[in-house]
Amino acid sequence: MASINKSKVLKVEPLNHNDAKWATLVKITYSDPEGVQRDWEASERLTRPKGSxxxxxxxxxxxxxxxxxxxxxxxxxxxxxxxxxxxxxxxxxxxxxxxxxxxxxxxxxxxxxxxxxxxxxxxxxxxxxxxxxxxxxxxxxxxxxxxxxxxxxxxxxxxxxxxxxxxxxxxxxxxxxxxxxxxxxxxxxxxxxxxxxxxxxxxxxxxxxxxxxx
Known part of the structure; x- marks a missing residue:
């Protein structure tokens, strides 16, 4: 088996939301303990089986x-x-x-x-x-x-x-x-x-x- 240490990143670029297969970014709007509305950026998996x-x-x-x-x-x-x-x-x-x-x-x-x-x-x-x-x-x-x-x-x-x-x-x-x-x-x-x-x-x-x- 070829050594995995030869792997390397070739390019990093933005991923279009519609092209995402395994995860996506979301904006969560929530209310804190003092009733102040706030936003939170998060990632969500797209692969979790239904009911799991x-x-x-x-x-x-x-x-x-x-x-x-x-x-x-x-x-x-x-x-x-x-x-x-x-x-x-x-x-x-x-x-x-x-x-x-x-x-x-x-x-x-x-x-x-x-x-x-x-x-x-x-x-x-x-x-x-x-x-x-x-x-x-x-x-x-x-x-x-x-x-x-x-x-x-x-x-x-x-x-x-x-x-x-x-x-x-x-x-x-x-x-x-x-x-x-x-x-x-x-x-x-x-x-x-x-x-x-x-x-x-x-x-x-x-x-x-x-x-x-x-």
Whole structure:
């Protein structure tokens, strides 16, 4: 596979509202707590299926080997170049939800398509997160984070092969979960961009370590 680092932005130009396929700009008129009428510029996704509460999912996939119970758990990450930031981004597997698809099914499907791994959603109430908004001051895009375990002893996970679309160039790798904060620092120093979902997860792990939340 050609290195995604060879990707580059060639041109940036205004997008006509009628040509937008995935997102659009809107002006929201609202009344503040003092009754003053104000305007707000925002972006809205055009891809959310009818009846769905979310646009998509992010997948926290933890690799586990039953034969090595004392090994530190590893989290599955990806490198993917993103045109809006003109950089290769460190991300978790993620994707848009299909019509009438549950978040859990979407997560397992996207994980298999993007990484080749077959995962299982955590069975308790930690499996599916509350709905999260990526940047509520700018857009209505939202998602649920789905927590998944990947059993490395299963035959289907011995030689995982992704089934990427022709415009997807994704490199999959893993790091130890306890070192995620340090890894993010390292990637940033090497010129990578850090997806907020990865950075926030890393920050949470680091907070738990520093303030001994266990």
């Amino acid at each position: 509460a979310i646009d998509g999912v992010g997948v926290v996939a933890i690799l586990q080997d039953p034969a090595k119970p004392n090994d530190s758990p590893r989290i599955l990450l990806q490198k993917q170049w993103r045109p809006p930031v003109n950089a290769t981004v460190i991300e978790v597997p993620a994707g848009l939800i299909d019509p009438k698809e549950s978040p859990e099914v979407c997560a397992v499907r996207e994980l298999k398509e993007e990484t080749g791994y077959v995962g299982q959603v955590v069975g308790d109430d930690f499996g599916v997160s509350p709905i999260m908004f990526n940047d509520p001051g700018f857009c209505n895009t939202n998602l649920r984070m789905i927590h998944v375990t990947v059993d490395l002893s299963l035959p289907e996970n011995q030689n995982p092969q992704p089934t990427l679309e022709e415009n997807e160039f994704i490199e999959t790798f893993s790091v130890t979960l306890k070192d995620l904060w340090d890894e993010c620092r390292k990637f940033e120093s090497e010129g990578y961009a850090i997806d907020a979902r990865v950075g926030t997860l890393a920050e949470g792990v680091e907070c738990a370590k520093r303030w001994k939340l266990h």
